[in-house]
Amino acid sequence: MNSSEKAYFATGCFWGAERRFWNIDGVIETSVGYMGGVRPNPSYEQVCTGVTGHAEMVEVTFDPTRVSYRRLLEEFWVMHDPTSLNRQGGDIGTQYRSAIFTTSESQKLQAEVTRDVYQAALTREGIDQIVTEILSAEGVPYYLAEEYHQKYLQKNPNGYDCHSSTGVAFPALAN
Template identity: 80%
Template sequence: MSSIAYFATGCFWGAERRFWQMDGVKETSVGYMGGARPNPSYEQVCTGVTGHAEMVAVTFDESKVSYQRLLEEFWTMHDPTSLNQQGGDIGTQYRSAIYTSTPEQYVTAVNSRNVYQNVLTSAGLDEIVTEIKSADGVPYYLAEEYHQKYLQKNPNGYDCHSSTGIAYPSAGIHA
């Protein structure tokens, strides 16, 4: 069965590549969510006036990869304690966010945040600032074609990803 998940980790190019490389991920795309302007352009999103986040949509086969496993990748591929910034990328479009497509995803996302926060707190790090919301009624606007699979088209392209360097705690074998 295919499901969809939405993640924002700062610049969407590197995040998309991390997800498309995972077994069980069927398709990825990059786009914009969480803002006020319909069909925003990249240039508009970059000004911060639209309120959108750079988002990766991940279509995955639940029989091959769990939503929990996608979340573990999400938490460790960026710094979820950094508000509206990842490395040198600064602005609300670079915020950390999860938009859930089912009530079950919402519960799993919140629980995974709490687990990861405990590990970060133990390591002396700050609070997670990730926005976790339902995707219900929140349109996903596909980004321009040149952004899609950008790092496949440009293998040496910019891949900004900060991270806390803290692994997600192992809870056994994942689907």
Template identity: 60%
Template sequence: MLFSRFQNALPTPEEALPGRAEPGFTVPERHTVLGNPLLGPYPEGLAVADFALGCFWGAERKFWETPGVWTTLVGYQGGSTPNPTYEEVCTGHTGHTEAVRVVHDPSKVSYEQLLKVFWESHDPTQGFRQGNDVGTQYRSAIHTHSPEQQQAAEASRDAYQATLTASGYGSITTEILPAEGRPFFPAEGYHQQYLDKNPAGYCGIGGTGVSCPVGVAPAQ
């Protein structure tokens, strides 16, 4: 990781790296586990949800293992630099966080159920880090695609905060912001489904052990 003062504070748009007009790399066509296309447009009836919960290698696996998820891909979101590279994101000079795009069938797994996976798979009280991973690119975030998603995310945060507080945890630092104006830039091909390609690879995420009181069991 390259040292930067922006590991502990987000850069302004003026301070962010300029990026590029087009991606500097290609993304694989299909998910190595689920077999479905990584990039849209997606089949009618599917919904998109974006989550950031620390290192995206382990975060992506949490979601592709969830029944009802059609495809997942990892990328960079919430910053100012267009089409960044991994090395640029790691400097902290892009403002992006490592994110997972989850494409799901709402008739099989609801957005509320995905929120439960999100909250229980990391510690959302840690600010610009997740466990041993330190930097603004590891911050917790939800980028919503509709007013309904925004409302559900905020309600789940409030419910989980009450449960975390009762268990001795501090305040949730998760950003909950509209995805509009915060585009999702897919990461390099070697990051996609990394833990499927490298089963013994690093996974830095871990939950609090506190159950989130939202969502129900996925449909069978």
């Protein structure tokens, strides 16, 4: 039985995010692409102009018996600044928005719960509200990005990693 699930995360520039996810034990495969826009089969150049409305996404295929969706979410929240609207650091535009596309009701609930847990931690630090979109992936096509973007930081180890963050760790679970 194939026990893999898919998760979709937008954290700004997708190069660094993909590497963060592929380094997690239990992640089977990652790819980068575009979701949430209006134009079918958009090119990177089109997405970069903001006209297509797509976000730069990482598709994560994972084995839920080895890594939980919650663990992926915890990584998602701290690998970028989810309070930054339509930008991450110097990358500005709707294609760099923070978003989660969920593939099940369970994923949606976990995304909302972890958002609220992380928001509480941010609020304690005097940091703004999370602006991450949590949307259903149902009926939303995922378009694979061009080949040169796939595993970009594996091909270009000193390439632009582009990640900013709030600097606030995800709170540990109380036992």
